[in-house]
Amino acid sequence: MIATEPDDPIMLSALQHWSYCPRQCALIHLEQAFDENVHTMRGNAVHKRVDEPGFETFEGVRSERSLPVWSEQLGLIGKCDVVEFYPDGRIHPVEYKHGKKRIKIHDDLQLAAQAICLEEMMGKPVTHGSIYHHSSRRRREVVITTTLRTQVKEAVAAIRLLLASGTLPPPVNDARCKECSLKDICQPAVLAQKSDYQTAQTELFIIDD
Template structure:
């Protein structure tokens, strides 16, 4: 499926969606947001990565910051923190540059590597956008974690790319229908910036109709 530009979702939303579908829906459908320490620190780290588009050369590598990206197959748009164009025998040509280059996206995160793959999915989504825009194949990328101050290399497999496409298709379905899913409360809810807006404990409560039926019964006519 190919999406029109007016139907594009925020590319970064895949991280919210993979973490908690309800969190994603509250942010991207209900337009709710609340800052906490983690979101503020994360935003400050991203501001250090780029302030608008810029580029610089470092030997055999061209670093580009804040590249706007999009994908019609995902129906998403966003920005890359950093894309490294590495000079190589194989790869793509760049306007105004000699030789060929491979494309290596780098995503910046404030914390440390997670047990889940939500950061990896966001990086994979960026790679899909770059592949479509530059007519290339991207097999590797990296995530820089501010807490440990080093990169973690990521192999961008076809399985990861297929999962990202499946998740975005699900996101579009939710968005088009305006569906706000319920959530099963977990320990992760305590760290969520939307905890006070989501009220996860309420999702465990039974509907009023169930209460009335159980406690009052139904009158026979």
């Protein structure tokens, strides 16, 4: 496991991974571990088109695909699936997800981080973005609030500490693990059982006065 330097840029995707599960974030961004499952394969299929750089214009709205973005202030780097540029000057990032329309804070954090990057690059406010849910073919608009911006900054600080420490957080072993593609690598149930065994072994030899 290799710890990162304090000034190394953080990938935008790390915010989503950290918000979902800090251990998942460390496995991917510290140990470079990754595996496929049905969810990641569906996600890859959804992203296939928007992963190809290019643009198109419809009714005056220019849509840029796979647009590289960064923030020197926060030390972030990555790309937006789609960024829409409107004739009135509005800038609207759109993040593609394979699931049905539903609110997920880890998706919103990633989108808000994209908005912050675009603001710094373009010198214009980015007040809204959208999550496009492929399964339901619907958009969910996200307001880039002050609260969400603060959460992005706090997440970036936490991720930077995590990556600099080089320490793998313990497994959560809860409902999140069921859909995680790293479940076999992480071994949450096995490690949780080991922890329970060590606790029981310690308590076995406690003598009350």
